[in-house]
Amino acid sequence: MGAAYADVTHSTCYSLSRFCSKLKHLDLTSCVSITNSSLKGISEGCRNLEYLNLSWCDQITKDGIEALVRGCQGLKALLLRGCTQLEDEALKHIQNYCHELVSLNLQSCSRITDEGVVQICRGCHRLQALCLSGCSNLTDASLTALGLNCPRLQILEAARCSHLTDAGFTLLARNCHDLEKMDLEECILITDSTLIQLSIHCPKLQALSLSHCELITDDGILHLSNSTCGHERLRVLELDNCLLITDVALEHLENCRGLERLELYDCQQVTRAGIKRMRVGLGLGSGLNLTSFLSNRIKH
Template sequence: VTPKLDKKFTYPLKMFSNNDEAVINKKLPKELLLRIFSFLDVVTLCRCAQVSRSWNVLALDGSNWQRIDLFDFQRDIEGRVVENISKRCGGFLRKLSLRGCLGVGDSALRTFAQNCRNIELLSLNGCTKITDSTCNSLSKFCPKLKHLDLASCTSITNLSLKALSEGCPLLEQLNISWCDQVTKDGIQALVRCCPGLKGLFLKGCTQLEDEALQHIGAHCPELVSLNLQTCSQITDEGLITICRGCHREALQHIGAHCPELVSLNLQTCSQITDEGLITICRGCHRLQSLCVSGCANITDAILNALGQNCPRLSLSHCELITDDGIRQLGSGPCAHDRLEVIELDNCPLITDASLEHLKTCHSLDRIELYDCQQITRAGIKRLRTHLPNIKVHAYFAPVTPPPSVGGSRQRFCRCCILL
């Protein structure tokens, strides 16, 4: 990760090249220079390291490498680079992002774990060579780890979660989205020894069932964010268990169940019904974002409860939602001053009447109406007279003209329109 100097950097640095006796080095103490260097990014530090011997020492001092994000260099990062960084930084390194670094594998990360035992945040998102061996290394050498991102590391299994639970008890955020080999047994092992979990991202963990949520509800009292997108085997029973289990005594039981939950994504959890969501709404009074896109059993019954407090809603593909449900939503106390985003894509029963019900929602910033075939341009125009700054995303299929005299028919494609 040592880029060559560009021409535009050569001239101002030339006066210091191979000259450790330069004025700046004489006038400023090394402690102050080191402090200045601490504000530089990775690329600039590498360039400074090429100026002179003394600057090389200062620029590559481990204290300047406490936070490293190598995403911009992901195509060039190989295992040896990670090993060299870990040897240089040692115990100074607190945060490292290797997101998208496909060339990094278990061997390099074992060396990293051995050298960087104070690491607190580590992103391995998309590092597809990673296996359970890496989590074993982290468990053995990195007890201070708090945030770990393993999204799309598809070789990760329950063994990784068991290892993390044994060696990383301070975990607060864990992302294992698309690690589809993980089952309830892995979740059980994890949450029993990591009671401080605040964020758990399980998108695409298709083997998870309600029993996994029972373990989370029983052992994660601090939980704030939970993503269950595409966990199609989760039902109302699992959600209700989460609500009953994730409460905080210190808040004197504010709300019945999960007063701190602010974001919940249940996209494509097709077995979820109104009953489960109403339980969520009654307990989670700080809920800021709810996605139930693709939950085909959701009806108007839930919208009155959602109108009480949640400003960002995704109801796409909820095909039972009608104008009456939007009326209930729009008349809720939250809707007038707090409703910011509502997504209604592919809700076939929605008509222009729904837009009339939303026109008093003064904070509404964006509405999604793709494939709502009963919504018209005229209805959107009327909404805009009340909410002139609103972003409306919709598309309309142009009317197919009658056959021409020759019997041929001109074909038209659907056009996508940002209104």
């Protein structure tokens, strides 16, 4: 079920609870009238729920989450993007009841701190996908908790988490070998050291965003391109506004034969000549559609 209407209220949820006891998938994205009472209604009758999207339902607080998870302990995916009133205690409730959780989205839940993420990691060991983008208070303590407790992690989105460093990502990479997608946009403290660790320990990596990570250099790209993931798996690499990247990085990336998209917006040391050489290098026997291969949006 999908919805995006303000007139979906707690009465709707109580009706679902009463008549849809077998409901497993419910999408209430942007239903801004949803309240804690609504979640209480859902929890009382929809105990088979596995997927629930409450993104941008910004009236919800920890009390609603507690009521929800007490009744819906089989949740596998819970999306809470833009639920800006949620604090660490809400995550404690999730940790206490939702041990089957595989996917959790906390994008722009800006009140969340390391304490809440640590709680989730300790109780939800099956977690495979976690979005923390816009949770600007987080530090390496969150990455450490993920690395020590969630070895099945495949997707981590941590855009705009500007306090995260190489130390945290080193521990994460050494323990989470199934990582396939990482969004590290505006993780401004990371350096080539993070790319070296990902190159060594994360051979399944397919998509990596490093946009606005201004300390990344050609050397980090060299390690990435020479790794197992670079040779065999890497499909998407975003390097927008990585100001130290030059044409040398493009030469290294010719080793990434499976690369489908490369973002280079405002990489001011990358030239059109360098892009042309890369096209030629990758085009030799590769069969790639080179006209759409590179996002050629540099300014000069």
